[in-house]
Amino acid sequence: MRPMRLDMAGFTVFRDETTVDFTDADFFALVGPTGSGKSTVLDAICFALYGTVPRWGGARGLANALAPSATEARVRLVFESAGSRYVATRVVRRDGRGNVKTANAGLQLMPAGFDVTKLDTGLSPEDLGEVVAGTPAEMEQAVLAAVGLPYEQFTSCVLLPQGQFADFLHAKPATRQQILVNLLGLGVYEEVQKRATERAGQAEAGLAAVDKVLAGLTDVDDAALAAATARVDRMRELSGAVGSAVPERESARAAARAATAALADL
Incomplete structure (x- = not known):
């Protein structure tokens, strides 16, 4: 200022x-x-x-x-x-x-x-x-x-009252640190730390959830995993077959509607 x-x-x-x-x-x-x-x-x-x-x-x-x-x-x-x-x-x-x-x-x-x-x-x-x-x-x-700066910090480091310069020098480390943070604009780093801590907490919570799911799969062995993989492959094949059949079904429905219309005309 x-x-x-x-x-x-x-x-x-x-x-x-x-x-x-x-x-x-x-x-x-x-x-x-x-x-x-x-x-x-x-x-x-x-x-x-x-x-x-x-x-x-x-x-x-x-x-x-x-x-x-x-x-x-x-x-x-x-x-x-x-x-x-x-x-x-x-x-x-x-x-x-x-x-x-x-x-x-x-x-x-x-x-x-x-x-x-x-x-x-x-x-x-x-x-x-x-x-x-x-x-x-x-x-x-x-x-x-x-x-x-709030009033207390302004009168501690910018406009020092007469005879009170030593108060800043002998202030508690935390107090001097906060004053310097405000003076030097270091609050941005505190915000970065806050957001990083929040993201780390979210990641740890997600990891804990995955660990919990994995803990419930203690009876899974290689044979069970292979069987599950085979079922997934069969389901994918079935899904592909269904997808291929959909156009044929729509074509059949269209032919049926045309035949119904022709019969109505007769």
Whole structure:
């Protein structure tokens, strides 16, 4: 996943509309004094995709998305993944009772070659491309399909929370293996293994059925096998004779019908 552009407004320390353009950056570093919003930029990327941030302590920390005294926070992330370009949007609002909830969330597949600078011209959401997810509930599976990583793995190997880099290094081997499988697209080999195992199971079941049939033929000796083979040969000969007789029978039936018609005329 490669970020292309990040737009924020009312999001934590970014009360005013702020845009971070990553378009031409192959590598970048966020520098500045403590409290200038460096970590918040990374938080916004994670929030746009997954609706939460590690240091918030889960979805219950949603109120942290709002800047002080703000009633609405908006985050929009344009990113590329697997050759496609997407835009993820989340809007959080505080109601009259002080409750903070996600008012809008969506993921759209942008048209090929879409110029992100057009976002500055006030495009409507309908102009941004095909809607992949239109509600917060639909975002989880849609983002997983687009990015290829669930939230836990994204925050373990792509966007590591401060001070938690060692968590990935010290994770259980099975956990690290699954993360690398997702990152490197090795799931196809798991699917090959699954199908091969299924086919092997079917072959073993068929072999067991044949063995069962053969086990019931314990009284068969060479003489019985020769007799059965002779009967099969005789049946084949009889089948051939019947097949040859069928045209003669049809011819006889036709002659009988003609004779019956002639008698009726007389």
